Amino acid sequence: MTFLPSLAVKQDKPSFRILKEEELIVRLDIKEEIGIVTWDDKPRLSVAGVQDKLNVFIDAQGNIGFGDGPLCSTHIVKFEKRNCPNLVLNEFFCMKLSSVIGLPTAEVEFRRFGTHPSLVVKRFDRKYIADANKVMRRHVIDGNQALNLPRDYKYERNLGNSRDVQHIRDGASLVKLFEFTNKMSSPIQSKQWLIHWQLFNLMISNYDSHGKNISLFFDKKNTQFTPAYDLVNIALFPQFKQALAMAMGDEFDPNDIHAYQLADFAETCGIEKKLLSRLLIQLANDVIKQLSTGDLIDNLATQPHFTDNDISYFQQLSHNILTKTEYLKTQASQIPSIEV
Numbered sequence: 186m187t188f189l190p191s192l193a194v195k196q197d198k199p200s201f202r203i204l205k206e207e208e209l210i211v212r213l214d215i216k217e218e219i220g221i222v223t224w225d226d227k228p229r230l231s232v233a234g235v236q237d238k239l240n241v242f243i244d245a246q247g248n249i250g251f252g253d254g255p256l257c258s259t260h261i262v263k264f265e266k267r268n269c270p271n272l273v274l275n276e277f278f279c280m281k282l283s284s285v286i287g288l289p290t291a292e293v294e295f296r297r298f299g300t301h302p303s304l305v306v307k308r309f310d311r312k313y314i315a316d317a318n319k320v321m322r323r324h325v326i327d328g329n330q331a332l333n334l335p336r337d338y339k340y341e342r343n344l345g346n347s348r349d350v351q352h353i354r355d356g357a358s359l360v361k362l363f364e365f366t367n368k369m370s371s372p373i374q375s376k377q378w379l380i381h382w383q384l385f386n387l388m389i390s391n392y393d394s395h396g397k398n399i400s401l402f403f404d405k406k407n408t409q410f411t412p413a414y415d416l417v418n419i420a421l422f423p424q425f426k427q428a429l430a431m432a433m434g435d436e437f438d439p440n441d442i443h444a445y446q447l448a449d450f451a452e453t454c455g456i457e458k459k460l461l462s463r464l465l466i467q468l469a470n471d472v473i474k475q476l477s478t479g480d481l482i483d484n485l486a487t488q489p490h491f492t493d494n495d496i497s498y499f500q501q502l503s504h505n506i507l508t509k510t511e512y513l514k515t516q517a518s519q520i521p522s523i524e525v
């Protein structure tokens with residue numbers, strides 16, 4: 186694993202501007218009007234993506250703030266917009282589920298600032314060396330960069346889903362990503378990672394798994410997928426687009442993924458159908474085991490920051506994921522015999 190010193194060295198000396206909890210709460214209270222990017226009249230580099238978020242350094246004592254010089258950010262803190270209640274809880278739960286069933290997943294913590302829920306995401310491309318008081322970085326590229334596609338090609342239907350342009354599919358796709366795995370350090374492992382990523386996205390209804398919601402560690406010696414991130418159950422947000430970012434075969438409708446579309450996915454992406462069937466059953470069993478026993482929620486319920494409302498939201502989410510996963514599992518045995 187290669188971590189390099191921070192490139193963004195505007196100054197040699199480390200500086201750390203602590204963000205006090207009360208100060209952050211005040212800003213979050215007026216976030217919708219003012220935004221949260223500018224602090225002390227300086228724009229704090231915002232991370233790409235759609236949710237409101239801050240790039241922060243968190244020190245050994247747990248203080249949050251802005252690092253400069255050799256102290257670049259180690260965490261991303263994501264907040265939710267007023268029109269997307271429960272988004273943070275949703276993402277937190279999906280990330281935890283991914284992690285407990287053993288998929289490589291970015292580490293997350295749930296935190297409330299005043300009434301504002303937030304997801305504290307540990308950056309997998311940064312590492313704090315306490316002895317030297319500096320942050321090392323590891324080079325990462327996203328799916329679009331790997332595929333040599335411009336940033337606005339993150340959806341396979343790069344011009345959108347409306348009827349006149351939906352046949353244009355020049356954006357990031359599963360077919361292109363699977364083809365790319367042949368150039369990665371361990372093609373077989375990478376393919377398996379990608380199959381797991383996609384199957385899990387289907388189980389949790391993370392329709393927004395586009396070319397910039399997948400990344401790779403990329404250096405001279407090594408090209409491999411980073412842990413998963415930005416996992417959200419979109420089915421529980423009717424205000425979001427209910428279409429898959431990348432097709433399964435030719436299917437973009439998440440409610441139309443059955444054995445045939447799974448077989449088509451295997452065929453178009455060069456995956457053995459028997460392998461897909463086997464991995465689907467295994468992964469489904471892992472998800473079903475976690476959710477049907479209620480272990481994950483019971484565990485979360487012991488954490489003091491979750492309210493009764495939060496827990497009942499987790500239950501609703503868990504039910505949604507369980508239903509979808511059980512359905513996908515029923516399709517698995519038919520996949521190998523389907524001729525596309």
Ligand SMILES: Nc1ncnc2c1ncn2[C@@H]1O[C@H](COP(=O)(O)OP(=O)(O)O)[C@@H](O)[C@H]1O
Pocket residue numbers: 232233234235236237261291292306307308309310327397398400414415
């Ligand atoms: N754990 C992480 N480590 C490093 N980079 C990350 C991590 N999580 C997300 N990113 C980067 O930050 C971007 C925005 O994060 P994301 O969770 O996708 O936010 P949004 O919900 O706004 O799309 C991602 O596209 C990715 O490039």
Ligand SMILES: [Mg+2]
Pocket residue numbers: 234235397398415
């Ligand atoms: Mg994203």
